Amino acid sequence: MSRYIGISLNDDYTCICINDKTISTYHPTVIARDKNDDTWTIGEDAYKSTLAGSGVIVDKLLSLIEKNGTATIARVKYHAVDILAHYFHELLGKDSIKADEDLVAITIRKPSREVVVRIKEALIRAGVHEDNIYILSHTESFAHFVLDQDPNLYNRMVGMFELNNQCLYYYEMHVSRGTRRYVMVAHEAEEEAFNLDILKTASGGKIADKILTTVAERVMGKNYYSSIFLSGRGFQDTNFATNFMNYICKKRRVLIEPGMFAIGAEIYVKNKSEGKGEDYMILCDTRSKSDVSVKVVVNEKVESLPIVRAGEPWMDTCSSYDMILDDQDFIDFQVTSITKPQRPLRLRMMLDSFPERENRTTKVRMTTEFRDADTLRVTVKDLGFGDIFPASDKEIVEEIDLSDK
Amino acid sequence: MGLLLCNKDARHPFYYEKLDIDIWSIQELSYVIYNYPVIIPEDFVDHKLTTWIRDELSMGILAAKLEQYLSVSDEIDQERLIVLILKESNYYTQLEISRFQNEFKKLRNIDKHVFLNMLGDTYFHMGRYGKAIESYEESLFLNADNKVQMKLAGTYVTVMQFRKAADLYEEIYVTTQSEEALYKLYLINKLEPAVKTIEKYIDVIDVETLAGWELEYNNAVTDAEHDGRAKEIYDIFQKSHSAFREHAKIMVLKWKREYRAKL
Numbered sequence: 001m002s003r004y005i006g007i008s009l010n011d012d013y014t015c016i017c018i019n020d021k022t023i024s025t026y027h028p029t030v031i032a033r034d035k036n037d038d039t040w041t042i043g044e045d046a047y048k049s050t051l052a053g054s055g056v057i058v059d060k061l062l063s064l065i066e067k068n069g070t071a072t073i074a075r076v077k078y079h080a081v082d083i084l085a086h087y088f089h090e091l092l093g094k095d096s097i098k099a100d101e102d103l104v105a106i107t108i109r110k111p112s113r114e115v116v117v118r119i120k121e122a123l124i125r126a127g128v129h130e131d132n133i134y135i136l137s138h139t140e141s142f143a144h145f146v147l148d149q150d151p152n153l154y155n156r157m158v159g160m161f162e163l164n165n166q167c168l169y170y171y172e173m174h175v176s177r178g179t180r181r182y183v184m185v186a187h188e189a190e191e192e193a194f195n196l197d198i199l200k201t202a203s204g205g206k207i208a209d210k211i212l213t214t215v216a217e218r219v220m221g222k223n224y225y226s227s228i229f230l231s232g233r234g235f236q237d238t239n240f241a242t243n244f245m246n247y248i249c250k251k252r253r254v255l256i257e258p259g260m261f262a263i264g265a266e267i268y269v270k271n272k273s274e275g276k277g278e279d280y281m282i283l284c285d286t287r288s289k290s291d292v293s294v295k296v297v298v299n300e301k302v303e304s305l306p307i308v309r310a311g312e313p314w315m316d317t318c319s320s321y322d323m324i325l326d327d328q329d330f331i332d333f334q335v336t337s338i339t340k341p342q343r344p345l346r347l348r349m350m351l352d353s354f355p356e357r358e359n360r361t362t363k364v365r366m367t368t369e370f371r372d373a374d375t376l377r378v379t380v381k382d383l384g385f386g387d388i389f390p391a392s393d394k395e396i397v398e399e400i401d402l403s404d405k
Numbered sequence: 406m407g408l409l410l411c412n413k414d415a416r417h418p419f420y421y422e423k424l425d426i427d428i429w430s431i432q433e434l435s436y437v438i439y440n441y442p443v444i445i446p447e448d449f450v451d452h453k454l455t456t457w458i459r460d461e462l463s464m465g466i467l468a469a470k471l472e473q474y475l476s477v478s479d480e481i482d483q484e485r486l487i488v489l490i491l492k493e494s495n496y497y498t499q500l501e502i503s504r505f506q507n508e509f510k511k512l513r514n515i516d517k518h519v520f521l522n523m524l525g526d527t528y529f530h531m532g533r534y535g536k537a538i539e540s541y542e543e544s545l546f547l548n549a550d551n552k553v554q555m556k557l558a559g560t561y562v563t564v565m566q567f568r569k570a571a572d573l574y575e576e577i578y579v580t581t582q583s584e585e586a587l588y589k590l591y592l593i594n595k596l597e598p599a600v601k602t603i604e605k606y607i608d609v610i611d612v613e614t615l616a617g618w619e620l621e622y623n624n625a626v627t628d629a630e631h632d633g634r635a636k637e638i639y640d641i642f643q644k645s646h647s648a649f650r651e652h653a654k655i656m657v658l659k660w661k662r663e664y665r666a667k668l
Contacts, residue, residue, distance in 0.1 A: 297407035300498055305410065324409040324432060324496070331408065360496065361436070363411065386414075386433040387426045 002101040004273065005092065006266030008141070008259070009108050009119075011060045012165050013233060014043075015262040016091065021148070024259025026233065031087045032057040033073045042090040058083055062108065065118050081118050085125035094127045102127075103273050105134040105265035107141040111286060112372075113315055134269055135315075138162070139284045141264030142171050143185045145257070146229070147280060148267045153227040153253060154183070159220060160260075161212070161248075163234025168193040168212075170219045171229075175280070182281035182311065182338055184289075190215050196234050205240030212244040220248070227253045231260035281311035283338060285373050288314045290402045291336045292376060294366075296323060307368050307376075310338045314370040322383065325351065325362045331380065335402060347400060354382045355392050361385040374403035409495055415461035419454065424531065431462055435494040438487055439501070442509050443520065443527045450475070450486035458490075467493045484509055518548035525556060534564045535668035551577055558589065564667055567597040575602050584614075591618050 008015040009029065017024040027043035032055030034040075041049050049055030056073045058064070064071065065080040072078070089095075092102060106119055116135045123133050136144075146154050160171035168190040176182050192211045198204030220228075228248045230238070236258050238245055248254050257263065271278075283289045292308040307319050323331075329352045335345040354362060363383040371377045377399050384391035411432055418427030421437060423444045428434050438445060450471055459468030471486055484506065491502045512520065525540035541557040544550070554577050561570035571593050578586040587610060590603040607615075629635060638656070642649040 295407065296410040297495075298410050299495055302407060303410075322411040322413060324411055326409050327406040328408070360409070360432075363430075363432070385436070386429045387418075388433060388436065 002103060002273070004266050004270040005102055005104045006141070006262040006264065006269060007091070007104065007106045008138070008261035008265065009062055009106055010164065010167075011062045014091065015259045017259055017262040017266040019266075021263045021267055024262045026259070027091065028059075029061050029087075030057055030059040031061065031083060031090070033086075035074050040086045040090055042087055061087055065122070066112075066115055068114070068118065081122045081125070084119065084122035088123055088126035088128070092126060092128070101129065101132060103132045103134075103269045104128050105136055105141075105269040107136045107138055107261045107265040109138050111135050111137050111315070116315060134265075134272065136265055136268060137284065137286045138169075138261045139171065139185045139187050140282060140286045141261040141268070142187075142229075142231075143173060143183055143264070143282045143284060144268040144271075145260050145264030146173055147183065147278070147282075148264075149255075153255070156224055156226045158227055158229065159223075159225050159248075160229040160231060161216070161235070162187075162260075163196075163212070163230070163232040165196045165233070166193050167232070168215065168234075170215065172219075175226075180281060180338060180341075181279065182283055184339065185282065185284040187285075188219075190219075199234070199237075199240055208234075209241045209243050212241055213247055216244060216247050225252050227255060229260065230254065230256045231258060233258055278311070281338070283311060286313055286315065288312050288317060288370070288373070288402070289338060291334075291338070292368075292400065292402070293334050293336075294321075295332055295334070296321075297326065304334070307333075308370075310336075314373050318367065318369040320365060320367045322363055322365050324360055324385075325364065326360050329354070331366065331378075333378075333400060335400065337402075349378060349380065349396070349398050351380060351396060353396065354394055357385070357389050361389045371399065374401060376400040376402055411495070412462060412464070415457070417457075417461055419457045419461070425533070431458070431464060431467075431490070431494045432496045435491050435496045438491060439497060439505055441527050441531070442505065442512055443523045445483070445487065447483060448481075449483055450481075450490070464493065484513075516548075518544045518550070521547070522550070522553050522556075525553070525560075529556070529560060529563075532667060534560050538564075551581055551583070555586070562589070562593065562596075564664070565597075567593050567600045571600045571602040575605075578606065588618055591615075592622060595622050 004019050006017040011029055014027045014029045015024050016027070028047065030046045031040060031042045032046035032049045034049065034055055036054075041055060046055060046057055050057040058071045058073070061084055065084050067080070069080050070077050071083055092104070104123060106123070108115070108119070119135055120130070120133050124130050142160055146158055154173065154175055156175060158173040158175070160173075162169040162171065169187050170190055171185065171187040173183050173185045176184070192215055194208060194211060199208055235256050238256065245254070288308050288310055290308065291306065291310050293304045293306045295302055296305045297303070305321065308317055329350065331349045331351065333347045333349065335347065337343075351364065354364070363385055365381045365383055367379045369377050377397065380396045382392045382394045409432070411430060414429040418429050419434070421428050423446060424437060424441065428437065452472070452475065455468045455471045455475070458464050458471070467489070470489060474486055475481060487509070488502060488506055491497050491505065497505070512523075521540045521544035525537045525544060528534070528537035528540060537560050538557065541553055541560065544553050545557065554573055558570045558573035558577070561567070561573065571590055574586040574589045574593070577583055578590070587603070587606055590606070593600050594603045638652070641652050
């Protein structure tokens with residue numbers, strides 16, 4: 001049987017959800033290696049082996065992979081990917097559990113291209129098939145989680161507070177039910193984040209309640225919300241936050257799910273494997289927010305060639321097209337933002353530095369790839385025209401800004 | 406005007422023997438068909454080409470259509486097949502294809518010596534001088550024509566066969582009293598002083614004409630001296646004689662290779 005696994009990864013804790021979207025479990029994101037043999041333990045067991053003096057611990061694994069750092073244990077130098085591969089291997093119980101196939105979605109706060117590559121490599125080394133790995137942002141996981149709930153909970157705006165150690169984030173999801181149904185999700189870090197240890201005392205709890213209430217009043221204002229979600233280890237118990245809960249519960253439903261990101265990731269991977277399409281186009285930090293197209297001629301008819309479609313994961317979006325310049329030395333792009341479809345942006349990329357040749361004897365290869373969520377890099381290379389007009393191999397690189405300005 | 410969308414190039418090219426080039430895409434194939442209709446062989450579209458179109462260009466439908474024509478008819482209408490390739494290539498407009506069809510039809514109905522003359526012109530423009538000489542010679546064998554003789558002589562000059570060129574120009578002059586033939590003989594003597602044919606006819610050229618030719622020749626030499634390639638070689642020579650000798654070796658090899666390619 002296949003396992004659908006959602007893993008939310010941060011430096012403190014890893015939350016994992018396997019096959020059941022109602023259950024998620026937390027483990028400290030630490031790993032220890034036995035001093036004498038190649039035995040690895042993770043989470044609480046790693047702490048235990050370290051306290052017993054038999055293991056050497058490595059923590060802050062996400063930071064380690066972001067920095068592409070190394071850790072030396074018992075005179076052996078491990079790269080971040082090696083350490084994370086061992087961590088995933090133990091976390092997924094690859095030695096003890098015989099699943100036919102694991103489909104794994106990892107969710108992290110800021111998935112950059114480099115970090116995604118390293119996490120994927122670690123998972124592959126841990127025994128997960130390359131095609132079964134997905135990396136999402138927390139924002140996207142939140143969207144998947146909400147969209148899996150009763151539609152009444154997201155018929156308008158949805159808010160979410162995430163509270164973890166030294167980490168307080170506010171998320172907002174806007175729902176549009178026009179001709180193209182989409183949800184736009186974004187998050188912001190709140191400066192008032194605090195250490196969860198203060199919740200251990202009554203006075204600390206009151207301070208935390210005060211902080212959360214102030215933040216909620218500021219970010220929610222007079223907006224109308226269908227529902228408010230609470231996530232993170234800080235909301236495992238909300239008894240300390242009486243005023244905050246009173247404020248957010250006014251005329252709206254509030255749902256608490258500490259393992260929301262891991263569950264959202266698990267929902268995504270399950271839907272993906274079952275071939276379920278998304279009812280709403282998701283626009284967030286890991287998805288493209290605009291359609292980008294180029295006008296091309298096919299059989300004497302002008303057609304629009306889509307290069308990027310809004311809602312596609314930008315990290316997986318790259319394209320390559322060969323085209324022949326027919327009496328023109330430029331490429332026109334049309335960028336249509338989903339949120340402002342009435343004002344498409346037209347951009348022209350000049351190719352006049354390519355060698356001059358007889359008409360229709362300059363072939364170019366246009367490749368596109370996202371540098372980040374808002375920047376599409378376009379590379380156009382002169383291919384000449386076979387052996388008849390040899391290529392100059394000249395390249396022109398330009399970037400298209402897709403941010404909503 | 407626009408951007409013509411293309412399929413990816415073939416992994417293995419189609420060798421077009423008549424042009425001695427590799428073809429990598431359906432657009433290149435259309436280009437050579439359209440621009441050099443004279444050299445298209447009578448059995449151009451065959452199973453080798455259709456296999457390449459299907460396997461390398463992944464254009465299975467076009468290949469199937471071509472193969473269907475090839476299999477049903479004993480007398481294959483190449484024009485129909487060639488036009489089909491042009492239509493499917495997303496390279497030429499319908500108007501251009503119609504124009505090509507008319508030209509292609511005309512080509513099939515012209516006299517053999519005219520066809521060979523055109524073939525020679527095509528090879529000459531492509532820089533295939535050896536083949537151009539062959540075509541012009543065959544054309545002249547079928548029908549003597551001074552214009553073709555002039556072209557043949559010009560081609561001999563291009564490949565530096567000055568003696569043969571001079572003999573032809575002399576023949577043309579004797580037959581037609583053409584001043585141009587004399588002018589060419591004069592230039593051949595400048596390029597290759599050992600070929601002295603012009604000396605036989607120097608008395609028939611008036612002084613003014615001779616002065617004009619001299620001036621034209623000198624201007625051409627000056628232009629050549631200021632050519633980028635000549636300047637590059639001169640600069641190397643000025644900088645270091647040993648570097649020049651090394652460079653000269655490479656250049657001579659390159660020129661030899663270029664000369665052989667012309668033939």
